Ligand SMILES: Nc1ncnc2c1ncn2[C@@H]1O[C@H](COP(=O)(O)OP(=O)(O)OP(=O)(O)O)[C@@H](O)[C@H]1O
């Protein structure tokens with residue numbers, strides 16, 4: 001299955017003020033990092049790319065189709081079937097076990113609800129949290145919860161992975177291992193990935209880096225691209 005193609009052009013989202021995000025074009029199969037100071041709009045950019053937020057200005061498209069052209073139910077269906085999202089605050093459900101949290105995207109798709117549990121167990125093992133499969137997320141450390149959130153994003157074999165500081169709570173060795181897991185997953189499947197990171201030591205693992213250096217407001221977007229490493 002091919003990765004998704006994502007394009008943002010002149011996109012902005014209005015909270016109290018208008019937050020502009022840089023123009024961006026992600027080709028299928030690309031793994032791109034996004035960096036920038038706190039509050040510049042990185043999480044907003046990921047929400048726009050996923051169709052969680054719909055731009056108030058400019059255009060954001062998924063496989064050439066503007067998100068704004070889809071009804072909310074269609075946007076939700078596409079997210080469920082095709083996009084894995086690692087939220088900055090994880091958004092795990094505490095009334096479910098770790099394993100149930102990770103299986104949830106599959107459970108919500110009737111045609112996949114009978115999926116084998118082995119791939120999920122293997123994913124949890126690969127992320128180093130296999131021993132916690134039957135625990136509730138609140139009984140895990142922050143970094144362990146982060147890894148569970150990553151497993152949940154990958155469980156549905158998405159075409160697009162959007163990851164908001166996916167290694168932000170991890171020590172350097174674990175961060176590298178977890179990023180390897182994410183990158184090998186997307187590269188093996190030709191999926192597309194956009195990851196926000198403050199971890200500059202990991203940037204050379206990505207195909208490209210988007211530097212996002214702007215203050216929120218109505219100013220012009222200031223996206224700035226640099227070449228990533230060879231990965
Ligand atoms: N729900 C909201 N209501 C009002 N303003 C918001 C809301 N969410 C975000 N903002 C504002 O929009 C701007 C961009 O926020 P965003 O969360 O996208 O930044 P960020 O780059 O992800 O920051 P961080 O690195 O701290 O996570 C900030 O100025 C923030 O205060």
Ligand SMILES: [Mg+2]
Nearest residue numbers: 042043088164
């Ligand atoms: Mg953020």
